[in-house]
Amino acid sequence: PLLFSRLWFNVQRREKNDTHAKIDLVCSIIKGVGVALSRLKQSSTLLFDLAQLGMLVTLEISSKDRSYLWFLNWMSKQSQKNSSTNQLTAETSYHQLSDGTHEVNFALIRGPGNHYLKFCRAWFQVKRERDGKLIDLNSGTSWEILMLTLYLKIKLLVDLLKETKSCSMKTEEGKIVIYTSSGGTEWRPFGQPRTKRPLNSVVLDQGIKENLVAVIKEGLSDDKSNHLLTNVPEQSVILLEDVDAAFVGRDLVSVFYGLTSTTSQKEIFMTINHLEKLDWALIRQNRPADHRQAVTGKHHTNHTILRDKTRNQPTKLKSRSTTMSSEEANCNQNQTKHCWQAYVDHHKCKNRHGVEHDACRHFYRTFNSLCPNRWIARWDEQREAGKFPVQLDP
Template structure:
């Protein structure tokens, strides 16, 4: 029977016209919809593999580095600005453009990968103050080794970037104490001596950090502050010796011969035997590109 004749017969059917037929059609469409949803869910569960990485995981930055290399055609980008300090004190700035939150598609190892970057606007990381993010990578098939390759390549990319710029160790904190027996101020918040001790190794302390404390009055410091276990190493930094003068000169002017460094050290000690490293650095900065003038005008270092 042709479809047109079947539809005409349904129209003439009194039960169909009363609503039973429409109910049946609606039920059939609902079942078809449920079946399609179940089929899609079963396909994702058995024919697709998904990796989710949160911003708290160490491999998160590796995955972002890999996405940056692969998704070069992304039109919506986010910028990651980093600063790198050289041994000479010069600071260089680099910009890394990362695909912004949203969906991106990457062709990798003869497969299309769906990369979804989500950013929670209502949640932030209490340690870094940045919004909470997750990156989800979805691929056809069940090969989990693919994700291992992706993270390994991302790790290599991050290591290569760090190798280009010598940077200090992460999570490095520098604390200066002048007279911890009195109340001190840090920013807009008041810090007491007991609060300082708690910040060093008490309930308010954090892991993976180095603390440097400097003072001009070691004898005035409270014994609780510099006890063994809280201060592991003490180093007296006095005035520069002849060897230190030569080393600093060669560090600022590496192209100069050793004889020039020796001459600078001799003339500097002739001016004063009590020269600090800060004085030398300030003098060198005045003559960044003129090492000979730094030697000739050494008398100005005490002015």
């Protein structure tokens, strides 16, 4: 019995040792597999980054860029056979018709997420990201980014952007696009492009319609001085309503003075309820503006349309009449001070930098709008005779 018990003890101890050995072997295999998978993951990530760097190109379009809306418009028009997505966003357009009925249209556009599109036999990925923490102060919407990724074909990206622009322009072709600032500092399209209204459907008094059309067709290049007017789209008609109430003092004059002129054709129309309340500098005799009674019917409110026709001022001062006018009587102390200072600053700037300098042109426009002709003529005579009370040489 003693021998048998010793043999049985040795057998059990050997089985335990074999079990521990098997467990150690399995743990070693698992550790090896884990290390191999970790190394494989690192290698695959590195290879993917290298492949993306060398074979893929990524284009980022922010919601502030103009091509952002073009691309969304183009992407929403792609058919299901050329694209695949299950992430959509509803866009509702609501219109109330003249007969009191409502017209509601729903459009399903691709929302935030990953989308795959096909263009010119090439597939590419579009990733639309929306940051809820960042707000676009101009539009009041969340900040969005479009990330386009495709095979290394930069020319294809350029062709794609051109295609989105062409697709967007087709919706505006032959129509009128209305822009509004909406209280911000950037012009945004107001609604959808509208079909042009036939001119014969506009009802105005005799001659008024023809005069307005003639003014628009003349074309002009005007000076703008606030942020909105400097960012107006090209070849636009700008309407400022009730300027006699909206602009107090000389604020309206500062809109047209102080900035360099542009070559983009723009028309500025201003509606006025009380012409006598308008700043006299805008409608004085030597002011290059056209003001006329636009609506004079018995059943209409009287408005005056003022069209600014400010152009580049001539480089040489023109001779002025020295006859007395009512302008001197309308000059207050503050206006006289600014008039004199602008005249002196203009000639100092001209002697130092030349008459074509932007600052010199600004001073010229300022004193030309503030100073009566008689004062300017008298100061010119004193300056030519060497009797001007201020030293103008640099």
